[in-house]
Amino acid sequence: MNELELLRRIQRKTPAPGPGVLLGIGDDCAIFRPEGASEDLLFTTDMMIEEVHFRRDMHAADSVGWKALARGLSDIAAMGGEPRFCLLSLALAPWADQRWIDGFYRGFLRLARRTGTTLAGGDLARAERVACDVAVCGTVPPGQALRRDGAQAGDGVYVSGRLGGAALGLATRRGAAWTKHCRPEPRLEFGRLLRGRATAAIDLSDGLSLDLHRLCLASGVAAVLDEAIPVFPGATLEQALHGGEDYELLFTARAEVEGAVRIGTICPGRHGRVYFQGKPLAPLGYDHFR
């Protein structure tokens, strides 16, 4: 069973959302509208686990803290939101000394400050491995959140930047690609710009092939990618197509959006299918359950 299948199984068992919950399981964020509020709230949560999402001997403490928050902020960006606050659950392993903990919080709080995200609470525990989970809340004008399910045949497919940088960084641990891997910049400003322009959006956390597959599946459409995909300097086409953790935005729109690169077109067809160079492109991006 892969992640998508497990998710579907959970969705089937889950009752319909209660009052105020406008969007439940299945998008980058859930949407909640409090009574009387003049803003919709976005919620997302993301884990970072030692030996799964990071390695103690490879990733500096402050980059682990930064990235733990960046992952959720990228989900807020993909929905066009503005981050407001977050909760941090942190389980500390015996090896994580005061210096490591201080480094983790330094990286976490630097990104929090820069993006206006208040650290408002959390949970602490001891465990065998370091693990954390960050829940982020963002706001968006009522009804203006970007979703995965609005793409229509004829829409252009766009990305906010070059792809494959994080995968290249993980392979080489050098230069701008390594920085991209360790300290991804969530595209918050760009996401807000897409309100009212993008028909659907998702953040590129698990690779173009898999995330575009997800967007198309949610929208009930297919997509054809152009020959020219914007590749991060030094990265391979393979890394650009399937590499995870770029945290760029992938979206669909009827008209050009300044600052974005068009990479394809939405078309009718088997839901979720993505074509590249005349053939179906396998959704090979990162899946924990494969």
Next chain:
Amino acid sequence: MNELELLRRIQRKTPAPGPGVLLGIGDDCAIFRPEGASEDLLFTTDMMIEEVHFRRDMHAADSVGWKALARGLSDIAAMGGEPRFCLLSLALAPWADQRWIDGFYRGFLRLARRTGTTLAGGDLARAERVACDVAVCGTVPPGQALRRDGAQAGDGVYVSGRLGGAALGLATRRGAAWTKHCRPEPRLEFGRLLRGRATAAIDLSDGLSLDLHRLCLASGVAAVLDEAIPVFPGATLEQALHGGEDYELLFTARAEVEGAVRIGTICPGRHGRVYFQGKPLAPLGYDHFR
């Protein structure tokens, strides 16, 4: 460094809350007031980690799922809130097969349904150990959330039920005490009843001695416990004073509250100090970092 010291260190590093965040780190929940909203929002997050909070050979999958949600709901209860939705991050170990996963969700969703809590999203991963983190959002009328910091000298100290049941259950694995340990019932209805009546409240997750210490510390007061503490049938006084996971509510009030048992009185004195049988009571409850 114990948990309280680590928490203080984090608090010192954390900038002042941004707009809308009425209460940040340090209580059972954070409080957020969205623009224009006619309700305040409460947020809490709690981890459940294999070999730390539960054991695979001791706890049934559905009780792990139930308790993972119950812990956060108890925080919502302690603030007088009504649960609305939650996010579930779940890391699955190789040993957790489809049957275990189904059992986990069965227990989780049973309590969710019973309390009107929508499962609105989350995150999935593979890891060496099963670990989950549940963020819960609840609502409360504006300004009516119960907090830890309002206790004043002369207030009575109360609990919502008998103590030590969960500790007894963990020791004996039998009867009503074992049920109390495995499937705690968050005191949501009772918590809502305390709005406008309790001067301070906290949920008993880590033991009376430690949680009363925390409430008194937050309020800048001390407390004297009566000789007679309501002990769960079969439990020892030691279990009632220091045993964790009862998930009853501990609160202070100026007048009696029906259904609660008075166990002491708030007094001036060294902040956080609790007296029992004429002597200071050590805060021996559960602390991950001791």
